[in-house]
Amino acid sequence: MDYIQCPVCGNQSKLKYKLKFNIYKCHQCGLYTSDANFDLSFQSSLELDSREIGLKKLRFENFNTIVKALKVFKDDEKRTLKGLEIGSGNGWWLKVCQENGIGCIGIEPEKAHEDYHKENGLNVYYGFYPDLNIKSEQGFDFIIFNDVFEHIRDLDGLLISLKKDLNDNGLLIINIPMSDGFFYKTAQLLYKIGIKSFLERLWQFNFHSPHMNYFNQNNLELLLNKYGFLKTTNIKLKSLDFSTSKERIKADKDISKLKAMVLTAGLRVLKPVILASRSDIRVFFFKKQI
Numbered sequence: 001m002d003y004i005q006c007p008v009c010g011n012q013s014k015l016k017y018k019l020k021f022n023i024y025k026c027h028q029c030g031l032y033t034s035d036a037n038f039d040l041s042f043q044s045s046l047e048l049d050s051r052e053i054g055l056k057k058l059r060f061e062n063f064n065t066i067v068k069a070l071k072v073f074k075d076d077e078k079r080t081l082k083g084l085e086i087g088s089g090n091g092w093w094l095k096v097c098q099e100n101g102i103g104c105i106g107i108e109p110e111k112a113h114e115d116y117h118k119e120n121g122l123n124v125y126y127g128f129y130p131d132l133n134i135k136s137e138q139g140f141d142f143i144i145f146n147d148v149f150e151h152i153r154d155l156d157g158l159l160i161s162l163k164k165d166l167n168d169n170g171l172l173i174i175n176i177p178m179s180d181g182f183f184y185k186t187a188q189l190l191y192k193i194g195i196k197s198f199l200e201r202l203w204q205f206n207f208h209s210p211h212m213n214y215f216n217q218n219n220l221e222l223l224l225n226k227y228g229f230l231k232t233t234n235i236k237l238k239s240l241d242f243s244t245s246k247e248r249i250k251a252d253k254d255i256s257k258l259k260a261m262v263l264t265a266g267l268r269v270l271k272p273v274i275l276a277s278r279s280d281i282r283v284f285f286f287k288k289q290i
């Protein structure tokens with residue numbers, strides 16, 4: 001197939017990159033869409049433990065940034081906030097909420113991190129949203145996606161459910177990688193000179209849950225506006241913690257020792273460029289319009 005229909009604006013998306021799966025780009029809104037499948041076997045090539053060392057510090061820092069913004073929006077409400085996280089993974093967001101006195105429950109299809117959830121008293125339901133049908137009486141104050149929204153194929157069905165499950169002033173929070181960030185742009189450039197592995201890695205095509213879409217600020221807003229969500233703010237998050245990037249690269253089984261060394265050195269050289277360029281990860285706050 002050379003063309004598909006853009007899931008955001010309905011215009012034509014043209015075949016742009018051929019990797020393990022195909023990637024299409026919408027000529028109108030610029031959304032990148034893949035024809036990847038979700039592998040329900042949950043087998044992935046990442047080693048859980050070594051991945052955690054590198055990521056944890058960075059994630060906690062970003063989650064604290066989000067919590068701070070969330071508290072600003074909701075500071076008039078003198079009660080515990082009720083939130084829902086879709087795709088809780090290791091449970092780190094729920095942990096940060098717990099530390100900050102924010103009530104949040106999680107939905108997660110995988111049981112790989114069940115021990116951590118239990119040990120920390122995190123409230124996680126195992127299964128898929130919205131099938132699990134978890135409700136809050138008055139509706140949730142917020143629903144959050146941390147690196148999950150880009151993995152979802154049926155966006156229309158999802159957004160209808162989200163609107164139903166949020167309360168009248170509810171916030172939809174989307175923490176997501178950007179297609180106009182430094183890493184995506186670099187991966188595109190490398191593809192052009194025949195190195196496809198970086199783009200393949202960004203789309204997570206070798207993981208059980210690859211990306212379905214790669215958004216930028218404009219097409220994400222376009223999609224959310226269609227369903228009656230208005231953007232209130234968006235914040236740049238850190239995509240790389242230079243003190244632990246070595247561990248993160250090492251955690252990837254597919255990368256050889258030599259390649260890992262070259263990558264680590266390369267990142268050190270590029271650090272100022274990366275910090276000065278457009279951010280690779282942003283968090284968006286959308287308010288439900290009644």
Ligand SMILES: [Zn+2]
Nearest residue numbers: 006009026029
């Ligand atoms: Zn489009």
